[in-house]
Amino acid sequence: MDSLIIEGPSKLSGKVEVSGSKNSALPLLFASILFNEKVTYENIPRLWDVETTLKLLEMMGCGTEWDKEGGRVSIIPRVTSQIAPYEQVKKMRAGILALGPLVAKYGDAKVSLPGGCAIGARPVNYHIDALRKMGVTVEVEEGYIHASIKGKLIGTEILFPEVTVTGTENLLYVGAIAEGTTVLQNAACEPEVVALGEFLVSCGAKITGLGTQTVTIQGTPLVAPTKPIRVPPDRIEAGTWVSIALATRSQLEISGCDAAQMTSVLAAFRQMGAKIEEVNQGTTLKVIPVEKYSPLHIETAPYPGFPTDMQAQILTLLCLAEGRSTVVESIFENRFMHVAELQRLGAKIEVNGNVATVEGPVKFQGAPIMATDLRASACLVLAGLISKGTTKVSRIYHLDRGYQRLDEKLCRLGAKITRVAE
Numbered sequence: 001m002d003s004l005i006i007e008g009p010s011k012l013s014g015k016v017e018v019s020g021s022k023n024s025a026l027p028l029l030f031a032s033i034l035f036n037e038k039v040t041y042e043n044i045p046r047l048w049d050v051e052t053t054l055k056l057l058e059m060m061g062c063g064t065e066w067d068k069e070g071g072r073v074s075i076i077p078r079v080t081s082q083i084a085p086y087e088q089v090k091k092m093r094a095g096i097l098a099l100g101p102l103v104a105k106y107g108d109a110k111v112s113l114p115g116g117c118a119i120g121a122r123p124v125n126y127h128i129d130a131l132r133k134m135g136v137t138v139e140v141e142e143g144y145i146h147a148s149i150k151g152k153l154i155g156t157e158i159l160f161p162e163v164t165v166t167g168t169e170n171l172l173y174v175g176a177i178a179e180g181t182t183v184l185q186n187a188a189c190e191p192e193v194v195a196l197g198e199f200l201v202s203c204g205a206k207i208t209g210l211g212t213q214t215v216t217i218q219g220t221p222l223v224a225p226t227k228p229i230r231v232p233p234d235r236i237e238a239g240t241w242v243s244i245a246l247a248t249r250s251q252l253e254i255s256g257c258d259a260a261q262m263t264s265v266l267a268a269f270r271q272m273g274a275k276i277e278e279v280n281q282g283t284t285l286k287v288i289p290v291e292k293y294s295p296l297h298i299e300t301a302p303y304p305g306f307p308t309d310m311q312a313q314i315l316t317l318l319c320l321a322e323g324r325s326t327v328v329e330s331i332f333e334n335r336f337m338h339v340a341e342l343q344r345l346g347a348k349i350e351v352n353g354n355v356a357t358v359e360g361p362v363k364f365q366g367a368p369i370m371a372t373d374l375r376a377s378a379c380l381v382l383a384g385l386i387s388k389g390t391t392k393v394s395r396i397y398h399l400d401r402g403y404q405r406l407d408e409k410l411c412r413l414g415a416k417i418t419r420v421a422e
């Protein structure tokens with residue numbers, strides 16, 4: 001397992017390019033299962049989760065080609081096995097996204113229950129209930145979801161009890177092919193869901209309401225894409241870079257963004273006093289250093305609210321604000337694992353249920369700390385950059401799951417980070 005040794009405090013400067021979105025790339029890659037012909041992708045980020053997704057597709061019989069440097073992937077979707085095994089799905093909960101396409105295309109799927117992770121139990125009951133409403137027989141046995149349908153998938157109205165990103169995505173795959181009309185109520189509005197929906201529309205799907213809480217899908221046969229699908233930018237990586245620039249008080253230029261997808265994140269930072277310029281139609285963000293940050297009350301929420309995947313990053317930044325802040329984690333039941341690690345660096349944070357109270361400003365002192373989940377690992381690297389002395393962040397594989405060589409990008413901006421294998 002790798003660790004990062006970070007010498008702080010670090011001043012950064014220069015330009016950084018945001019990679020393709022992990023949470024967009026994964027559902028788009030699984031969508032290849034819906035076709036018989038080769039599907040090609042561009043701007044695929046170089047991440048462990050992409051590696052795991054391609055392995056899952058290969059285990060189903062698909063051919064895959066991955067030009068890691070060029071960010072191009074091709075899938076030859078000759079599915080011979082409709083099984084998504086535990087050994088891969090346990091590494092990446094997004095493996096549940098094999099369920100919808102396999103049921104839609106083959107009427108049969110055996111997908112491992114994802115299992116929980118550091119941030120929560122990650123149940124998939126909403127996915128299962130929705131498929132059952134579509135006429136799919138779903139049994140959960142020995143840790144696997146067995147889904148099958150004898151006749152045709154029939155469109156119907158689905159109300160999600162809670163906004164679910166991958167649940168909405170799974171039902172987009174199925175609704176696009178089912179007979180009749182499928183209406184998703186309380187659908188997720190995340191840009192990654194919209195990107196998947198728009199891709200399906202480009203293949204002939206009849207979908208309206210994408211990006212709103214009511215999505216209507218008229219089932220129809222799909223036509224395989226003839227040109228490469230370009231993965232949109234990663235709004236969470238972009239937000240992470242802004243938080244790094246703000247925390248280290250560095251002048252950074254962050255390109256490959258889409259500011260229109262970051263309104264709540266940028267608003268929160270600006271409310272703290274940050275100076276962030278949007279240039280080139282919001283595809284580049286320029287962060288101008290400021291000395292003082294104001295405290296904030298922030299609650300995570302489904303899009304377009306403040307994203308839970310940015311909670312750890314803003315929590316770390318609020319340790320530098322002048323006064324008391326509160327951060328409410330409304331999406332996952334256990335997404336404050338990074339607090340104990342930040343406290344080891346000197347953070348003054350108290351967690352009570354799903355509310356973290358932060359006193360600032362504090363000066364961090366370097367110490368050994370441990371990454372617990374993907375976005376937490378980014379906040380710990382951020383914390384190491386602003387700590388005085390040496391910070392060693394272990395279990396950095398969490399970081400590599402969702403960020404394309406963040407340490408290398410940081411070193412190019414002037415950070416002093418070495419990666420050590422242990």
Ligand code: EPZ
Nearest residue numbers: 023094122123124125126127163164165166309331332374
């Ligand atoms: C997606 O996870 C993202 N992953 C997560 O990003 C992100 O944090 C999350 O959405 C929320 O935005 C991918 O897109 C691959 P949910 P997902 O279903 O779809 C509960 C990252 O860092 N729920 O929207 O699994 C669930 O427990 C990852 O890249 C049920 O109870 O999340 C949670 O409390 C982490 N039953 C809430 O709903 C279900 O069947 C939202 O979960 C489904 C969800």
